[in-house]
Amino acid sequence: MRPIQMVDTKTQYHKIKEEVDKAVLEVMESTAFINGKAVQEFTANLNSYLGAGYTIPCANGTDALQIAMMALGLQPGDEVITPSFTYIATTEVIALLRLTPVFVDVDPQTYCIDPSAIEKAIGPKTRAIVPVHLYGHPAEMERIMNIAIKHGLYVIEDNAQAIGSDYHFSTGQRKKTGTIGHIGATSFYPSKNLGAFGDGGAIFTNDEALAAKMKMIANHGQSRQYYHDIVGCNSRLDSIQAAILDIKLKHLDEYISARKEAADHYDNAFANHPGIVTPYRADFGSHVFHQYTIQVDPSKRDGLKEYLSTKQIPSMIYYPVPGHKQKMFEQFGVESAELPVTDALTQRVISLPIHTELDSEQLKYISREVLAFLNN
Numbered sequence: 001m002r003p004i005q006m007v008d009t010k011t012q013y014h015k016i017k018e019e020v021d022k023a024v025l026e027v028m029e030s031t032a033f034i035n036g037k038a039v040q041e042f043t044a045n046l047n048s049y050l051g052a053g054y055t056i057p058c059a060n061g062t063d064a065l066q067i068a069m070m071a072l073g074l075q076p077g078d079e080v081i082t083p084s085f086t087y088i089a090t091t092e093v094i095a096l097l098r099l100t101p102v103f104v105d106v107d108p109q110t111y112c113i114d115p116s117a118i119e120k121a122i123g124p125k126t127r128a129i130v131p132v133h134l135y136g137h138p139a140e141m142e143r144i145m146n147i148a149i150k151h152g153l154y155v156i157e158d159n160a161q162a163i164g165s166d167y168h169f170s171t172g173q174r175k176k177t178g179t180i181g182h183i184g185a186t187s188f189y190p191s192k193n194l195g196a197f198g199d200g201g202a203i204f205t206n207d208e209a210l211a212a213k214m215k216m217i218a219n220h221g222q223s224r225q226y227y228h229d230i231v232g233c234n235s236r237l238d239s240i241q242a243a244i245l246d247i248k249l250k251h252l253d254e255y256i257s258a259r260k261e262a263a264d265h266y267d268n269a270f271a272n273h274p275g276i277v278t279p280y281r282a283d284f285g286s287h288v289f290h291q292y293t294i295q296v297d298p299s300k301r302d303g304l305k306e307y308l309s310t311k312q313i314p315s316m317i318y319y320p321v322p323g324h325k326q327k328m329f330e331q332f333g334v335e336s337a338e339l340p341v342t343d344a345l346t347q348r349v350i351s352l353p354i355h356t357e358l359d360s361e362q363l364k365y366i367s368r369e370v371l372a373f374l375n376n
């Protein structure tokens with residue numbers, strides 16, 4: 001059996017090596033390293049794949065979130081409602097911009113922000129909501145958008161883990177996650193579902209003025225060369241990464257299918273097991289399985305991780321410490337916030353290997369060992 005990894009980017013690369021190597025060499029030969037043709041082509045192709053209005057490439061997913069929040073003109077002290085159960089980048093940029101993160105609980109099934117918790121957290125200083133499509137499962141965007149419209153709030157979707165996921169509205173309309181809120185942000189970190197061979201990110205919006213502003217912010221607030229109208233930053237997707245991403249974008253649907261097949265295998269293997277909660281799949285959207293995360297009894301979780309590692313099976317805890325308990329946010333006095341679902345999940349979740357290159361022998365072995373430990 002081939003060794004098992006959390007993410008197997010090498011095997012994936014080898015399947016498209018010829019095409020990727022050629023594209024990278026072409027960029028090198030062109031020397032158009034910054035904002036070259038490859039960046040423009042990938043941006044246009046991603047924009048049409050997602051059905052976004054405007055796509056702005058940038059240096060990474062954290063910058064994408066930061067630029068989004070800068071463009072909305074949020075002022076120090078403005079409150080931004082966000083889940084505590086997410087990767088730190090989502091909430092870190094809120095504090096970095098001197099905004100106040102308001103941590104709310106997640107839904108026990110989707111693990112994404114709980115819309116009713118959002119409503120309860122809205123106050124006079126609330127300006128924005130940042131839902132995260134965690135592990136590749138969409139947050140309940142229709143309810144979230146209705147709440148936002150009712151209260152005049154902005155919505156920034158953190159789509160770093162869910163690129164390619166479809167959201168189904170009750171009207172029958174479908175949209176890709178990341179294109180539903182006022183702004184969507186994503187990451188091309190190598191292990192993400194659409195991963196570069198280094199860092200990268202992008203921002204999406206349907207609003208022309210916001211798009212123009214975000215483009216300026218990502219480029220030193222520049223309207224034309226050497227005329228800087230607003231304070232911005234330097235955040236670029238480089239041409240080599242764009243060339244690679246453009247090739248991988250053509251395979252994205254196939255990659256998502258491969259992840260779903262692996263998830264189906266695990267689901268079948270763990271079906272009806274009293275000690276395992278398998279990932280929920282809502283009918284309002286598609287799960288693209290950035291992670292395959294199960295819940296087990298807290299008394300078994302760390303033992304399971306340890307046991308799997310003795311069997312050469314890696315696993316990860318995403319995330320052991322929720323945002324409201326991070327030292328970084330002590331200044332906001334949030335550590336005593338009551339977020340029972342978040343607190344329980346941090347004790348119960350464990351993510352198993354999932355990627356595009358798992359074969360059935362590996363999947364059988366992993367599920368057999370998970371069951372062997374839990375049935376013991």
Ligand SMILES: *Cc1c(COP(=O)(O)O)cnc(C)c1O
Nearest residue numbers: 060061062087089090160187189
């Ligand atoms: C990866 C990730 C980010 C940040 O992306 P980078 O490209 O690493 O800066 C933000 N939010 C979530 C939920 C992520 O998973």
